[in-house]
Amino acid sequence: MPTIIALDVSLSMAYKVSGYESSEKFSRLQLAAHAVNILLDYLTLHSKLEYVAIITYSSKAEVVSSFTRDYDLLKDKITELVIKDKTNYEILFKTLNRIVISEWGSYTPCQVIIITDGSSSFEMMTPSQPITVNFPSSVTVMSVAATDDMYSPPTMQKILSVFESNGKIVKTDPHVDIDSITIFTRELAKENYSSSNAVLKCGSIVSKVQLLPPPMPCTMLVDFEMKTTQVSSVIEICGFIENVDIGTPAAISRHLVLPLAGAHESYVLDNLENMELDDDTSQDDGKVPSFCVLLHGSLKVENKVALCQLNTNWFGILFSWTDTKKRSNLMLIVLEPDKISVPWIGDFKYLGTLPNENIVPEPDECFPVRPPEKRSYNQNIVVWVKQSGLQSDVQKILRQARKLPEKTNNFYKELNRLRRAAISFGFVELLDGIADIFERECTMLPGSAHPDCALQLTHSAGILRRPIARDAKYAIPPMRTKFVSGMEAYGKL
Structure with a gap:
């Protein structure tokens, strides 16, 4: 998952501390920068695909570097940090929400590492409005101050409570120095960035692979209780399906599948239990046959995907994916833990091969399994994912309003469609806003506008402010004028 490192650059971070066995003094900011360098070195060796962003905060928050995999660039940015003024945690949390949601959305889990000395008054942790983090996160608060600091524990506990997730506080020794920061940072990196190794099995062929990022446990409500399921260490391929048949089902997460570095490939199923996932052999990977490379090339050429079982009643999809740089990779999509996670295919336990390969199946026997009801895809469905979508709908109504009375039917049709969508989404404030726009x-x-244009806009604005406009079943009728017959136009809506 993406990582955000937040560095405290307040005045208290300029305080110099001396080591337990060394007389050399370092500022707390220097210790924090050293911790970041240790973390980046660990990622360079063990998790090169991790996206990392760095921000600093005091009274203002500054994005030092957006999400990137160029760790050398991040190290250069760290050397340019300077001490600023007092601490403001409210602006820190707002900045975290902004950069994560703009880059990854509100559903991508992110790892947040806050490095601070915790020296802050309680008033600074009591903002005017409640602060929340609007994305799934795993937070670690790392202290570069002594453990007997009277301010650190309560302040960092309040930081932890904002995230409402399973976070932790990493405390250093009473005598903070370079050595203790190095030890604690390495332990933190090993715990937070542990690799996820598994065995990919296809018939009698097995291969050791690495999943990046590591799959997270899935918790779902099953039979009136919460059940947590984890991805098994053995991923078994059940069969292969055409790309057009599987489509784009709903997924929990997506992972890159890589052959385990320096690992032997085994082609004997009996040796599956004896395979060590953390085997660190020193053979040349280029000369060792890899089942991952074979599978990836086959899926890409045949234009198919591999259906694999991750655990009991939990399935995933292996497929070949090409990024914007024209590089192709083997990816794993984790579906929802249910046998019917792809509705148009149905229950996976009924899937199988044809009894006779020479028999051509009927069209209604092929994938996808179509629902019995006939669906219409000609309906004009309103979807507002971004601000531009709503703005486009409003501008469309205004364009038709300027062409009244010729576009009377279209104007009221689009207006009622927009009004029903706002009511369905609970966005009733939009009705008053549209009325203000009309006025x-x-x-x-x-001066060249038709008189009916002003009459219809005033009529629509008045009805939008009435309580009856909040009824989704009600349709705003046109105003009956000498230019258009109201009942006649109303019957065409």
């Missing part, structure tokens, strides 16, 4: 549009109409 402002009336004052800005050119």
Whole structure:
């Protein structure tokens, strides 16, 4: 998962501390920068695909570097840090929400590492409005101050409570120095960035692989209780399906599948239990046959995906994926833990091979399994994922309003569609906003505009502010004027 490192650059971080056995003094900011360098060195060796971003915070938060895999660039940025003024945790949490949601969305888990001395008054941790982190996260608060600091424990506990997740506080020794920071940072890196190794099995062929990022346990409500399921250490391929048949099902996560570095490939199923996932042999990987390379090339050429079982009633999809740089990789999509996680295919336990390969199946026997009801894809469904979508719908109504009375039917059809969507989404404030836009549009109409344009806009704005406009079953009728018959236009809506 992406990682965000937040560094405290307040005045208290300029405090110099001396080591237990060394008289050389370092500032707390220097110790924090050393911890970041140790963490980046660990990622360079063990997790090169991890995206890392660095921000600093005091009274203001600054994005030192956005998400990147260039760890050398991050190290260069760390050397340019300077001490600033007082600490403001409220602006830190707002900045975390902004950069994560803009880059990854609100559903991608992120790892947050906050390095601070914790020296802050309680007033700074009591903002005017409640602070929340609007993305799934795993937080670690690392202290570069002595453990007997009277401010550190309560302040860092409040930081931890904001995330509402399974976080932890890493405390250093009473005598903070370079050696203790190095030890604690390495332990933190080993715990947070442990690799996920597994065995990929296909018939009598088995191969040791690495999953990046590591799959997270999935917790779901089953029979009135919460059940947590983890991905098994053995991923078994059940069969192969055409790309067009599997489509794009809902997924929990996506992972890169790599052959385990320096690992032997085994082609004997009886040796599966004796295979060590952490085997560190020194053979030349280029000369060792890899089942992952064979599988990836086969899926890419045949335009198919591999259906694999991750655990009991839990399945995933292996496929060949090409990024924007025209590099192809073997990816794993983790589906929801259910046998019917792909509705148009049905229960996976009924899948199998044809009894006779020479028999051509009927069209209704092929994938995907179509639902019995006939669905219409011509309906104009309103979807507002971004601000531009809502703005486009409003501008469409205004364009039709300027062409009244010729576009009376289209104007009220689009207006009622927008109004019903706002009511369905609970966005009733939009109705008052549209009414204000209509009234402002009336004052800005050119002299050449048709008189019916101002009449219909004023009529629509008035109804939008009435309680009846909150009823989804109600349709706003056109105003009956000498230019258009209201009942006649209403019957065409």
